[in-house]
Amino acid sequence: MRLASETFLPLTGPLAAFKAAHPDIEVLLHQRDGAGTVRVEDLADEPFVTTKPGQWQRRLLDWLFADRNLEPRIVCATDEPAATYALVSAGLGIGLFPTLARSTRPDPGVAWAIIDHPHCNRTLSLHWVSDDRPPAAVSLMRTQITDWNWGAAA
Secondary structure, eight states: OEEEEEGGGHHHHHHHHHHHOOOTTTEEEEEOOOOOOOOEEGGGGGEEEEEEEEEEHHHHHHHHHHTOOOEEEEEESSSOHHHHHHHHTTSOBOOOOOOTTHHOOOOTTTOHHHHHOOTTOOOOOOOOOOSSSHHHHHHHHHHHHHOTTTSSSS
């Protein structure tokens, strides 16, 4: 069974539970190159910590700013997407993170805000190759993910 996602970090809990419950099912993971609210315009002068061009965080940041005829002020562009959170936590700047990161990376020193833009979102989805119903393994994984307690700390 193959699982495609833009981010795997918040899925580690349900994936571990799925593998424990179904050790005979092989799961192949593929990553896709996919508080209050703030407007993009309000972020124009803020220092951003992001990834280098080509990765989802940078593509989204560049697109959001270009859509408003602005350019982000990038103070750090790294090859390590996971490092961006640590750099933001260290106070180097601000960054884009999926809402699911709130439960997987709780940090009392980090403030969260939703960007008020209609295209600032990420979707996690299951994919399978077939014109028929999903295979049993896909149905089991779907149930594991949809029934998972996403509000609990990882």
